[in-house]
Amino acid sequence: MSTFVLIPGMCHGGWCFDELAEQLRSRGHRAYPLTLTGIAERSHLLGGGVNLDTHIQDVTGVLTAENITEAILVGHSYGGMVITGAADRAPAERVRGLVYLDAVVPGDGDSCWSLVTEQERRWYVDVVDSGYATRPLPFFDPRATAHPLASLLQPLRLTGDLAHVRRREYVYAAGWDGESPFTPVYERLRHDPSWTTHAVDSAHNLMRDAPQDLLRILLDAA
Structure with missing residues (x-):
């Protein structure tokens, strides 16, 4: 048995993983x-x-409260920022694997803003009236809500090299309509022997558009 902690991308809640979580359980x-x-x-x-x-x-906090060890952290899109930081800050025994789902893979000092294209940056600055959050795009799930802008601008500070993470996987969505901001990171990682990479014929929302491919990849990671 493995433990998966599933982190959504921008504007999405844990609900975007409902079907996948049910299949894993x-x-x-x-x-x-x-x-x-x-x-x-x-x-x-x-x-x-x-x-x-x-x-x-x-x-x-969830890793601690649920006393989770040997977790596989799975991050979609912006979630790559979050799982990288969590793996760095949590005690080593808490995390054994990282799976990036068409996601940013940051280093020390990177922000989501610095890692995406100008097209994504134009979206980020379309903020709600408070100025605190980026509006969801029109084609998102109706449940999508605004996303905290500061989380996209803040640089990630890493304290280590994540050497304790024994498995790192990248799942690339190869079916974008137009340029994918994640192509450069996929091309870099697929030549790195410390990574396992997968290219899936899917749009960016892998959970919705390629659920069986994604389930197979996570079961292999387990």
């Missing part, structure tokens, strides 16, 4: 889909102080 694994502070059912907590550190604490 039916095969004997534990699955914790998380909603990050300020989003979805936690949108009432949105404010100027909600940033990347807040979201990393959301994950490390």
